[in-house]
Amino acid sequence: MKRIWSIIYIIICISLCLLPFLGMSVAPTMTTTENTEMVQFPAFKKNGRINENYLPQLGAYFENHFAFRNWLVSINSKLMGKLGVSSSDKVVVGKKGWLYYASTLDDYLGSDPMSERELYNLSRNLSIVQNYVEEKGKRFEFTIAPNKNSLYDQNMPYYYGKKVSDKKNADRLQALLKEKGVNYTDLFKVFRSQDEILYCQRDSHWNNKGAVLAYNTILDGISKEHEDLAEAGITESYDYVGDLNRMLYPKLAVPEKNYEYDTDSSWEYEEGESAEELWSVTVNSDSSGTLLMYRDSFGITLLPLMADTYENGVFVNEFPYDLEYEMEAYEPDDVIVEKVERNLDEYLNYPPIITAPRSSSNPADVPVPMPMASLDVQEDEDNPDYYKLSGKIDPSMLADDSDILITIQDGNKKYTCEAYGIHEDQYAMYIKYDLIENEEITVTISVTDGDEIKPVYQDKVELVQIETEEDFEEEIYEEDVGEEDIEEEEIYEEDIVEEDIK
Numbered sequence: 001m002k003r004i005w006s007i008i009y010i011i012i013c014i015s016l017c018l019l020p021f022l023g024m025s026v027a028p029t030m031t032t033t034e035n036t037e038m039v040q041f042p043a044f045k046k047n048g049r050i051n052e053n054y055l056p057q058l059g060a061y062f063e064n065h066f067a068f069r070n071w072l073v074s075i076n077s078k079l080m081g082k083l084g085v086s087s088s089d090k091v092v093v094g095k096k097g098w099l100y101y102a103s104t105l106d107d108y109l110g111s112d113p114m115s116e117r118e119l120y121n122l123s124r125n126l127s128i129v130q131n132y133v134e135e136k137g138k139r140f141e142f143t144i145a146p147n148k149n150s151l152y153d154q155n156m157p158y159y160y161g162k163k164v165s166d167k168k169n170a171d172r173l174q175a176l177l178k179e180k181g182v183n184y185t186d187l188f189k190v191f192r193s194q195d196e197i198l199y200c201q202r203d204s205h206w207n208n209k210g211a212v213l214a215y216n217t218i219l220d221g222i223s224k225e226h227e228d229l230a231e232a233g234i235t236e237s238y239d240y241v242g243d244l245n246r247m248l249y250p251k252l253a254v255p256e257k258n259y260e261y262d263t264d265s266s267w268e269y270e271e272g273e274s275a276e277e278l279w280s281v282t283v284n285s286d287s288s289g290t291l292l293m294y295r296d297s298f299g300i301t302l303l304p305l306m307a308d309t310y311e312n313g314v315f316v317n318e319f320p321y322d323l324e325y326e327m328e329a330y331e332p333d334d335v336i337v338e339k340v341e342r343n344l345d346e347y348l349n350y351p352p353i354i355t356a357p358r359s360s361s362n363p364a365d366v367p368v369p370m371p372m373a374s375l376d377v378q379e380d381e382d383n384p385d386y387y388k389l390s391g392k393i394d395p396s397m398l399a400d401d402s403d404i405l406i407t408i409q410d411g412n413k414k415y416t417c418e419a420y421g422i423h424e425d426q427y428a429m430y431i432k433y434d435l436i437e438n439e440e441i442t443v444t445i446s447v448t449d450g451d452e453i454k455p456v457y458q459d460k461v462e463l464v465q466i467e468t469e470e471d472f473e474e475e476i477y478e479e480d481v482g483e484e485d486i487e488e489e490e491i492y493e494e495d496i497v498e499e500d501i502k
Contacts (some may be wrong), residue, residue: 074116098155110165121421123176204241211301233262242243282307292332356417373457409442
């Protein structure tokens with residue numbers, strides 16, 4: 001059998017030399033396997049000069065566009081898969097036809113784990129967000145969608161058998177979330193308690209049965225009344241082609257089993273047209289309540305279920321979360337945050353945008369002889385209604401569980417805010433620009449060490465007034481109205497006054 005595959009492989013390799021010439025003359029390939037932008041045909045001359053990179057660029061174009069490309073990618077992947085090797089650095093070829101997402105390997109192997117400081121910052125950031133939501137009288141719930149190989153690793157390749165550690169970031173985080181009082185739905189425990197496999201073999205996500213299990217568990221966690229679909233009819237389908245399947249075998253992907261639920265859904269899109277969009281708003285007059293859900297690709301199969309349960313649903317798959325704006329705009333009853341295990345560090349890179357909450361701590365007003373931190377104050381690039389204060393702190397000043405506090409002296413007002421922890425030694429906080437009254441403020445940065453609060457930075461900061469959209473429109477209007485228009489308007493007003501007096 002191995003000899004037959006070797007002969008086939010040699011034939012395919014020879015064909016690779018001939019097919020490009022035939023392919024380019026027949027029809028070009030218009031999309032890549034990875035759905036990335038196609039290489040454009042290079043210009044022989046660029047800016048009036050001969051393009052020195054013309055030949056390499058032409059070769060890249062030729063390779064990217066020739067017909068049969070996706071067929072060859074698929075065939076090559078099948079052949080390499082027979083040897084237990086993946087042709088894509090994004091996909092791990094497992095046993096029995098199973099595929100896994102390569103970006104989950106660090107979690108699976110326990111390599112490159114988060115530090116204790118990073119895990120603490122992550123739990124505290126979520127705690128800050130929950131406190132903000134609950135202070136508005138709303139419910140908050142956080143959940144982690146498990147990586148497939150965290151639940152079903154029996155078909156991972158043998159050469160990934162040597163794990164550095166069995167302790168995963170998600171497992172280590174749970175104890176800190178409990179300590180901080182963060183409302184957390186443990187999907188790991190629930191999925192592991194099931195005898196049935198609830199993820200797709202050739203996709204990185206749960207199947208529709210798994211989505212229903214996650215949906216029931218999350219809404220049970222916030223005590224939201226909902227239909228559990230236990231009585232719904234289920235039909236097996238064999239036409240599902242998953243993301244890893246399409247990525248590795250664009251032309252030879254074999255569909256696999258999934259499930260369809262027979263439900264009488266009555267929701268519809270008010271904004272957006274697909275669960276795969278980054279932003280969707282749904283309505284359902286047969287249900288009650290408003291949901292604001294921050295989710296990722298695992299939320300694609302959750303969206304229809306949630307949309308059918310709430311009268312209004314807002315589903316966001318963008319970073320950073322513009323939480324304060326969206327809370328004010330939609331007034332949700334429930335805020336659910338779902339994030340896949342492999343991307344937990346996004347809460348360290350992109351914390352949600354809210355005005356930093358006030359701290360009950362009161363750092364002593366003492367001079368800082370030597371700055372042990374940096375400070376940058378700018379208009380936030382994601383929402384120009386906010387100032388963003390950010391910087392780094394000398395690692396020697398930070399314990400694993402140090403909080404970062406920022407005190408602002410704004411004229412006669414003085415208050416201390418809780419800042420987000422970013423990675424190990426960075427911080428960030430947001431504040432709406434209209435909450436600051438003076439053009440110059442004094443900023444003091446402090447860190448906690450047990451019960452002690454240590455100031456590490458203090459300086460005066462001049463703030464550049466943020467130009468609002470109204471200001472911008474007013475400037476445009478003033479530029480459009482010239483002196484002649486102003487003079488005519490003044491004369492007109494004078495005429496009106498004289499006639500009224502007469």
